[in-house]
Amino acid sequence: MDDDDRPSDEPSDPEDLSPSVESRRSTTVDDEVLGEDPASTDEEDADGNVEEETEGVEGDEDGGDEIDDEDGPDDDEDGPDDDATDGEDEDDTDENDTTDGDDEDDATDGGTPATAGDAEDLGGIQGPETDEEMPLAEHIEEMMRRLAVVFLFGGLATLVAVTESTELINYFWGYHIPAPLENRPRLYGPLELPLTRLKVAGLAGVVVGLPAFVYQTYRFMKPGLYENERRYYLAAVPTSLVLGGIGIAFAHFLVLPAIFSYFTTYTSDAATIAFGLAETFNLIVIMLAFMAIVFQIPLFIMLAIMMNLVTRQWLQDKRLIFWGSFLGIAFLFSPDPTGMAPIIVTLTMIVLFEGTLAILRWTGN
Structure with a gap:
């Protein structure tokens, strides 16, 4: 076939393809900037097979360097196979990261039990020197x-x-x-x-x-x-x-x-x-035990102040509340319906309470 009979769209020489390819690339870039689909641009070409052959020829001449540097429409759009491949790569990456993290944690832990010296270095709590580990039994x-x-x-x-x-x-x-x-x-x-x-x-x-x-x-x-x-x-x-x-x-x-x-x-x-x-004898036993507990009030006050739970000034400010509480406790637990025993117990509790505060004030605590 002569050159005159050859279709006008088919290039006669592979060297003449460079201008058309460059114009096609610029058109594709413009379409992507304007938001047009690169696939539609390919449909507007006269013959897609010719363009693919042209790209192949250009790749052979230039060594594929220019085409690799500038992605075409086919590179921008990933097919289903590419997406699946990317997903597998991401999953493999995550698994590798997790495995590496576990390996680092294992290396950090070391599996060696901590000693008393390690607890002191880390600011931990160390038991008394006489403390001995014993089985529960x-x-x-x-x-x-x-x-x-x-x-x-x-x-x-x-x-x-x-x-x-x-x-x-x-x-x-x-x-x-x-x-x-x-x-x-x-x-x-x-x-x-x-x-x-x-x-x-x-x-x-x-x-x-x-x-x-x-x-x-x-x-x-x-x-x-x-x-x-x-x-x-x-x-x-x-x-x-x-x-x-x-x-x-x-x-x-x-x-x-x-x-x-x-x-x-x-x-x-x-x-x-x-x-x-x-x-x-029920009354005797109950009163003996009750008064033994009542006389713990000074010790309770001292312990509360030593543990910084309350202060002497706070107890003095709330003394009326304590007096009322003493009266209620005495009437609740004293086995005397006449009221004589609760009154005696209440007065005893108030004297112990105020006496303890007076001693604390005198000692300056």
Whole structure:
């Protein structure tokens, strides 16, 4: 075929393709700037196959450098296969990143347990020097062994007191009840006397077993306590026992005789009072225990101030609230419907409260 018969759109020489390709590229860039679809531009060409062959020829001549530097419409639009390939690359990248992060974490952790020196370097909490790691079973075994010692002391004291319970009942009755020979105890049930004996013996067992319980508790906790905590415990617990003993003595020698004297006087004109054995000893035991707790008020105030929970000035400003609380507690727990015992207990609590504040003010705390 001659050159004249050849279609005008088909180039005769591959070297003549450069201007058309360059014009096509500029048209494509303009279309992309104007927002037109590059695919529509390809459709407007006379023959897409010729353009592809032209691009191939141009790529062979120029070594593919210029076409690689400037992306054509086909490079801008990724096909489904390209998207899938990109997605796989992204997933692989994420997995590699995660794996690398885990490897770095494992390398950082090292798997070596921390020591006491590491805890000090990092500002951690280190246990006392005497603290020893023990299995839970051994802790429970030690606790049960020490509780057995406490129950042994309390049980022995109870057994001894049972044999002397009649003398103890006569002692309490003769000291607290006015005219004990005239106001002999009344029995309103067949089990009142044996139950009262057990109650008195149990009270003796508690009095003896409580110091043993405090000591065994300290021995159990001692390995895990710091030196300052040991001093704090040894200062607070014996003080609590001493205050409790003072409260029991105060109730025994002052409060209970005053209450029973009031009982015998306010009913003398109307009727003759009869003291039941069980009810009378219930009142005695409850008042003794209640006054032992009431006398812990100074210790509670001191501990609250030492722990920076309250201040002396705050307690002084709220004293009326505390007085009202003392009155409500006394009427709630005192087993005396006449009001005599609650009033005595309330006055005792107020005196302890104000006396503790006065001592703190005097010492400058």
